[in-house]
Amino acid sequence: MSSFTLQGSAYITGAGSGIGRAVAHAFVKNGVSQIALGDINEQTAQETADQLKSINKDVNAIAIQVDVANEDSVKASIETATAAFGRIDFAVNNAGINGPLGLASDVSFEDWKKTIDINLSGVWLCQRAEITQMLLQEPVSTRQYRGAIVNVSSMLGINGIWSETPPTAYSACKHGIVGLTKTDANTVASKGIRINAICPGFVSTPILKLALDMGYMDEQIAATPMKRVATPEEVADGIVFLVSPASSFMTGSALVMDG
Template sequence: MTVLLKGTAFVTGAASGIGRATALAFAKYGAQRLALADVNLDGLAQTASELQSQDPSLDIIYFHVDVTDEGSIEKAIAKVVARHDRIDFAVNCAGIGGPAGLSPTIAVADWKKLLDVNLTGVWTCQKHELAQMMKQDVVGPRQGRGCIVNVASMYGTIGTSLNTPAAAYAASKHGVMGLTKTDALHYAKDGIRINAICPGYVATPFVQGIIPDDRMQKEYEKTPMGRPAEPEEIADSIIYLASPMSSFMTGSGLVIDGGFTAH
């Protein structure tokens, strides 16, 4: 059997939800070196323990990383490179839901906090991942120097629904899409691919913690599949974007939303 992924994967937000599922998927599809980051060290330890129990041969390191702290990101990436020499796959998954509501109802402090994590945090991670990847040799025409996958949202391509207004969240995810598309165009010639995954509703503590059940059910009814995605379904799509199977894709936002109709 051909191993789909070879190299070192760096995943932020790996303590739970999509980030955790992505770490497990990297191991499932062949990556033997995993570097995991999150503000939740206990959650990271659980992710690492599960990975190790499934495959004791995995080389796993994990770090407390606050994506709003540039120094925290720099130190983590430096430790990954010191151990493995390079980063082949980077998935920027750390994010928060932030304040619900339309612009007049959102406090400036809440707006800034959400943008700090969801947009500036992704930008800061990508900034240092790109700097590292530019130092790396090209592995081959389909893997290049490395690739980056940013976790955006279907709400990075459309406005939030009338049932769940979230102006700040949508703005942050639209920003991730602009960042992804712009850097992707400029680094393609250097053998670095950058894409975004745009999930719809996913059965994670993140979603379940910010939207009441009654509203959530109304949102599922707008999805022809009639359900949220499982984190593993999003993780498999992230693996596709990270792998040589998508080697001619860059600057794309892959929407995985079950056919969601916004309004």
């Protein structure tokens, strides 16, 4: 992987496992020394914090319990991170769930709404709070940079997928994240805030482990040019790029990493 120097503090949701944990590791390996690790499960977030300290004993990693679907919880988590570090330079909105599988006629409104609340409204709540904080921060560097945000979407935020049990709610959320990213990116670009989305394909994470182990996704994976799933570390590398100076002229983009 290319090496980028990241100077500043970071805030990550869904940091207790999978892509979120891999991003935390990648950030620290690339220079971040202050990092807030948000997760609905504070114990797994703390496990990530402990791992980071084994990489760099000087890293200031704090675990924060956050429910991204709850406005007060999101606000409190941003306030905790800001109180600890003074500012948030890099934010990654990664927390999410699979949601229900099945035709619209088979999915309950309760399951649909829960998926929307976490996967889409959760990203909006986090992004809103991050932008609010970043606008209060003094810009750094000659580019008048205040902060960079990456929203974790999916290849299903770009395309649909054919299946007898389609992830309709999940795909709707991931499409929504791309739209949210593009719209807010336009409004804050002149204020020194960059917002991009990343759209991974199939990734070997706990959220997909059962389906991968049972072979339910073999046909879809075989249809990809690389004929394999990504590692969380590969996706993390893409996110490092999107917050780094190497992508300083990118905003409102949806970077597809689908193999």
